[in-house]
Amino acid sequence: MFSSLPQLSIVVAIYNGEMFLSRFFNSLKSIKLNNWELILVNDGSRDNSLKILQEWKERFPQVTIIDQENQGVSVARNVGFNVSKGQYIVFPDIDDVIHPNMYDRMINIAKNDNLDILTCNGNYVYADGRPSRPIFPSNRLRSTGVLTGPQWLEMALNSKKFLHVTWLNIYRREFLLTHGYYFEPGLHHQDIPWTTEALLTAKRVKYIDERYYDYFIHSGSVSHATPNDTIHVRTIHNYMKILEMLDAINQKYKDVTQNINACYWQIAKEGLGIIHSIDSIQSIEVKKQMVKEFFDRGIWSLIWKNAKNFRLRWRLGRRYFKLKRILNS
Known part of the structure; x- marks a missing residue:
């Protein structure tokens, strides 16, 4: 029987995106796919974004x-997800470009292999004119057959080149609904815990080393803004929350994660990033406050607990004494 439900829901969060929307919509106009819906969530834009959406x-x-x-963005995605009706769902960013064959190709594979999640490759494209490059290097991550989510997560993390993002993935919507997944409100880089938990529970996933998505790196990107102390503090708080979420996920799925060392490694690795951000703070007083919160909140203990190998502990140990000197200064 023919279903009137769309094959795909494209959920897009928009905030002050007027300079990117025409290019983004032009890429959507070119996609080779029938029977899809577009859900646009204007998240309080202060520019002409809403007018452009209506046009x-x-x-x-x-x-x-x-x-x-x-x-x-998390709440905007959740709102869009809640009204979506497609068999599959995607969450692209408005400052990027979707290749014409991306969704048609991915839906065909996802349907044929009965997948919960399918991931493709993409390109980093630089606004300053530097040559583009693949997001996942082919010598580190190659196309797979059908795997369980934990198998792919372990393989991807062990490559040391995996990026936790939603926009390279297509999800079976019923899979997300069954598990009650949502994006954590107010959390930057929420894709890290989202991707981790989704893969830990997915039964059938696949990766194709085919580049269908251009991720633009430009000065207007929040992820690539020139950092100052305010940005460093915000980043530190976000990643503290992310580490706590990852630890809770590891505990929730302990029967699976206890056999995947990479699930613990990523906590220690992201923890080193927090320490680097603390070190980059210019204000001595702000730096001291962040170090105090780092220890008082138990983040140091969490990172140390999850550093399972000698090299990680050696790297952390060197930084421990430096942090203590800051705290006691």
């Missing part, structure tokens, strides 16, 4: 525009 609405077959007060 483009008639150019796509099934469009839902939701206008809300600014609550962050």
Whole structure:
């Protein structure tokens, strides 16, 4: 029987995106896929984004525009997810470009292999003119057959080149609904715990080393803004929360994660990133406050517990005494 439900829901969070929207929509116009819906969540934009969304609405077959007060990308994605109807769902970013064959190709594979999650490759594209390069180097991650989620997560993390992102993935919507997944409100880099937990519970996943997505790196990107003390503090707080979430995920799925050392390694690795951010703070007083919170909140103990090999502990040990000197200064 023919189903009127869309094959794919494309959920897009928009905040002050007027300079990117025309290019993004033009890439959507070129996609080779029938029967899909577009859900646009305007997250309190202060520019002309909402006007542009309304101008483009008639150019796509099934469009839902939701206008809300600014609550962050996680809430915007959750709102879009809640009204989606597609068999599969994706979460692209507005400052990137989707290749015409991406979703048609991925849905065909996902359907044929009955996948919960399918991941493809993409390109880093630089606004300053540097040559583009693949997000996942082919010599580190190659196309797979059908794997369990934990098998792929272990393989991907062990490559040391894996990026926790949602926009290279297509998800079976029923899989996400069954597990009650949602994006953590107010959390930057929420893709890290999201991707980890989704893969730990997925039964059938696959990776194809085919590049269908251009991820643009530019000065307007939040992830690549020039850091100052305020940004460092925000990053530290976000990653402290991420480490706590990853630890909770490891405990929740202990029967699986206890056999995947990489699940513990990634906590220690992200912990080293927190220490680097602390070291980059210019204000001595702010730095001291962050070090105090780092220890008082138990983040140091969490990182040390998850550093399972000698090299990681040696790297952490060197930094421990430096942190203590800051705290006692």
